[in-house]
Amino acid sequence: MLSPATLNFLKSLKKNNSKEWFEKNRKSYESAKEDFASLVTNVIAQFGKKEAGIASLTAKDCLFRINRDVRFSKNKAPYKTNMGASMKTGGKKSNLAGYYLHIEPGGNSFVGGGCYMAEPDLVKKIRQEIDYSWTEFSKIIKNKKFVSQYGDLDKGEGMSLSREPKGYEKENPAIEYIKLKSWIAFTSLTDEDLTSKDIEKKIIAAFETLQPMIHFLNRALEE
Numbered sequence: 016m017l018s019p020a021t022l023n024f025l026k027s028l029k030k031n032n033s034k035e036w037f038e039k040n041r042k043s044y045e046s047a048k049e050d051f052a053s054l055v056t057n058v059i060a061q062f063g064k065k066e067a068g069i070a071s072l073t074a075k076d077c078l079f080r081i082n083r084d085v086r087f088s089k090n091k092a093p094y095k096t097n098m099g100a101s102m103k104t105g106g107k108k109s110n111l112a113g114y115y116l117h118i119e120p121g122g123n124s125f126v127g128g129g130c131y132m133a134e135p136d137l138v139k140k141i142r143q144e145i146d147y148s149w150t151e152f153s154k155i156i157k158n159k160k161f162v163s164q165y166g167d168l169d170k171g172e173g174m175s176l177s178r179e180p181k182g183y184e185k186e187n188p189a190i191e192y193i194k195l196k197s198w199i200a201f202t203s204l205t206d207e208d209l210t211s212k213d214i215e216k217k218i219i220a221a222f223e224t225l226q227p228m229i230h231f232l233n234r235a236l237e238e
Contacts, residue, residue, distance in 0.1 A: 016054070016209070016210055016211055016212050016213075016214045016215070017050055017051065017054055017118070017209045017210055017214065018046075018047075018050050018210070019210055020043070020046065020047065020050070021046075021047040021050045021051060021098075021118075022118075022120045022206055022209065022210070024040070024043045024044060024046075024047040025047070025096055025097065025098070025118070025119065025120050026120050026121070027040070027043075028040075028044075028094060028096055029096040029120075032092040032093065032094055032096065033093065034093055037093070037094060044081070047098070048078075048081075048098070051078070051098045051100070051118060052074035052075075052078060053074075054116075054214070054215070055074040055077055055078065055100045055102070055116065056073070056074045057215050058102070058116070058215055058218050058219060058222075059072050059073075059074070059077075059102060061215065061219055062102075062114075062218075062219045062222050062223070065223065065226070066114075066222070066226060068103065068104035068111075068113075068233075069102045069103065069104065069113070069114070072102060072106060074100070076106035076107065077100040077101055077102050077106060077107050078098070078099070078100050078107070079095075079098075079099045079100070079101070079107060081094050081095050081098070082094060082095075083095055096119060097117055097118055097119035097123070097124075098117075098118045098119075099115065099116065099117045099118070100115070100116045101113055101114070101115050101128075102114040102115070102116070102128075102222075103128075103229075104233070110133060110134065110137060110236065111130075111232075111233050111236055111237070112128065112129055112130040112198070112228075112229045112232035112233050112236065113128055113229065114126075114127075114128040114222045114225065114229065115127060115128040115129075115199075115201075116218060117201075118204075118209060120206055121206070122203070122205065122206070124203065124204040124205070124206070124208070124209060125201040125202060125203050125204055126201065126202060126204055126217075126218050126221045126222070127165065127199060127200045127201030127202055127221065127225060128199065128200070128201075128222070128225055128229060129168070129197065129198045129199030129200055129225070129228065129229070129232065130197060130198050130199065130232050130236070131197045131199050132196065132197050133197070133236075137236055138196065140235045140236055140238060141198060141232060141235045141236065142180065142183070142193045143235070144231070144232075144234065144235035144238075145189050145192050145193055145235075146183065146187065146189055146193060148231070149188060149189040151231065152189070152192070152228075152231055153188075153189070155227045155228050155231060156168060156192075156200075156228065158227075160224050161200075161224055161225075161227075161228070164202055164220075164221060164224045164225075165200040165201065165202055165224070165225070166200075167200070168192065168195065168198055168199060168200050169197070169199050169200065169201065170191075170195070173196075174195060174196060174197055175191075175194045175195050175196060176194045176195075176196065178194075179193065179194060180193065180194065198228070198232060200225060200228070202221055204217070
């Protein structure tokens with residue numbers, strides 16, 4: 016579980032997002048980072064028994080930097096107000112689908128994963144695999160356990176093409192998922208979840224439910 020101090024640090028950072036404040040509170044940041052890394056390490060150790068692709072990863076392979084890239088952003092705040100970890104074969108820089116944990120106090124935390132904004136050639140592979148294997152993919156995302164945990168894949172604003180991609184018909188039974196630009200699913204975590212002794216079990220259970228979809232996507236990407 017996470018320490019309440021980790022959430023308190025992120026809350027304070029959101030209110031004081033400046034380099035001056037951050038440097039004054041660097042020890043608190045290092046403690047929060049270590050706390051989050053410990054949670055990720057424990058999840059890898061447990062879930063890695065069922066997902067061989069992540070078993071050899073370390074927290075360092077998965078954690079994202081807290082510094083923001085502000086070069087092309089109107090928001091010049093220097094730091095992220097969340098902590099994130101991507102657990103997938105090859106680590107966070109891999110092009111494969113994988114599992115993701117996002118910690119952001121105030122009801123903004125979540126767990127899930129998939130394949131997010133892949134390169135065009137990889138998107139093409141996933142669309143083709145969904146088209147060819149729609150019956151299989153449909154069973155995965157309409158499985159009772161999956162629906163109960165995630166509802167559906169994320170189809171929010173900007174996640175889908177406005178019309179079917181070239182080479183696909185509107186009548187294709189899989190078109191709703193072929194039109195997606197990312198194939199991801201997430202479920203929320205409360206602040207109380209994060210500091211509960213059961214948080215690791217909750218994260219691992221969410222990953223287990225997502226695992227068939229991750230394997231389906233990676234089969235397409237690795238072909």
